[in-house]
Amino acid sequence: MTRPLTRRQLLERAALGGAALTLPGFLAACGGGGDGGDAGGDELAAVLRFANWPLYIDIDEETKKRPTLDEFTRRTGVAVDYFEEINDNAEYFAKVQGPLSQGRGIDRDIFVFTDNSRFPGLLIDEGWVQKLDKELIPNISNLIEAQASPPFDPEREYSLPWQSGMTGIAWNEELTGPVTSIEQLFEDAKLKGKVSMLMEQADSVGLVMLANGDDPAEVSDETYDRAIDRVQAAVDSGQVVRFTGNDFAQPLTQGELAACVAWSGDMIQLLADNPKLKWGVPKDGGMIWTDNMFIPTGGSVPTASTYMNYVYEPPVAAKIAAYVNYVPPVQGAKEELLKIDPEIANNTLIIPDDELLAQLHQYDSAALANDEHISKWQTVLGQ
């Protein structure tokens, strides 16, 4: 077994330039070392254990392999155990909070949580995630400006974005004309009983706040109540029938739903398969959310940081974005995408232009942890 590469060595070799990374000697130096356990310290682990959502990384449809992960292994000698095990922020959090609250690791080096949930802030406040080693992430300079300073982690000490998505309104053209506002979604008699909203309060309440002329980035009890009263009224009148995860797709396609609050990434595939479906950001503005990578307690900081640096190379970010259809947080990804898939590069749902970005808002992350808000929102959901 060869000695694992130390962080210093990695930095020195990285300084020699990207070409050095492919030298066979380099591969020999870092291949096969360690046992991939809870490697603390400065050394790269043999295996990176990465927990993510399903269908959220590039896959070669023919070989069923994941090209960007293979490339990472080829360059660094670190194999990747990739787990598609996150289907729901709350559910995944419930699964990992037991060991983390006892200071134990969860056999993962990276996991992903969405900033439209309370969990990113909670993980940092409780000390259940580790600081990134930014020395190993020079490519952090490629992080887009809009993501540089989220309220839950203003200095980006603990987290880096994986992908972002937008929340807007989708509609089925066979049943309705364009649905361009919350007002229309809630009041158009043609849509009655055929409207759904998303279960995440940041998505649904955020859109309604924008329609109310309130700022979802600065939530007060007053603006919150104003928004959920409006949602409750729409539920009581029978206009809004359901609250969904991404299971809005089937009923919207089949016509049980005429319009719904929906995520951009899910819609891209649907739009391609069903020309009758449309998606847009409402005229009063839409929401943007971001999935963030974290290093949980027990995870190998150098290994995870090295991987994060890798995915912040624009060509790598472009390859992932081309497959997953979500918004990459990496500057220069569009230029790289233009080379491999101009159609995707020019799709504003994947690379939003400045005009679209100006209409997108983030939800107040402090308000996400407000127990009273959560409880009121669940009352709206009937729970």
Next chain:
Amino acid sequence: MGNFLHRHRRLTPYLLLAPGVAWLAVFFLVPLAFLGYQSLQSGTFPNYEFTWEFANFTEAISDYREQLFRSFLYAGIATVVSLLLAYPLVYWIAFRAGPWRNLFLLFIVAPFFVTYLIRTLAWLNILADEGPVVGALRGLHLLGPNEGLLYTTLAVVAGITYNFFPFMALPLYVSLEQIDARLLEAAKDLYASPVRAFLKVTLPLSAPGIVAGTLLTFIPAAGDFINAELLGTPKQQMIGNVIQAKFLESLDYPTAASLSFVLMAAILVALLVYARAVGSERLTG
């Protein structure tokens, strides 16, 4: 070992019971005790402290009595409908299907080869607006052109009924199948009409199956949340949905735990009332 058992013969039954008791202790009593401990805690996640917080229970009941009542209502309807559908079906299988019995039983169990979630999701297609059921009902003018079945109380109750139907059918089948046909012949010989023979012989003899089926259907149905989540709206949420949301979304473990206890206690009370009504010897067959 043999000698040991011989010398301590009185220990034998306890030794035989030991694995079962250990299993119950580890997988039922310990989690139950932990749930009880959690239900009396207060504070905010993850720093809950044990404070004998009995208010969790009173608040749980007063805040969620609507969903509790709804759970029992839906479970009750699903149980009765299952019984009414299952009885004639398994009666026919037990007495008339002859050599095809096992095949028909397989048909009843077959949906269980598919996971619960997928079975429930299938109802999204069955009850879809473009689907066969809504199409037929609209054709018969039982549903208006803009009315549907999905996301209604009917859809949720139908889903629950469907999902727990085999738990009703199988115990019923077992008790019907065991009935000695000669007893029915005797009833006929004694000039009992078919209806009278059924009421005096078949029905009482199948009572243990009815009781077992009712319990096996009602208890899990009352705690179900998948059907309400997938086929219902906020107006059909059951107590299981509330418990799930309290655990996962609110991270309010004490309230979730006390609601679980309230549900268990309510089921236990319903069970005792039922046992009283039908006679406790029938509960054990």
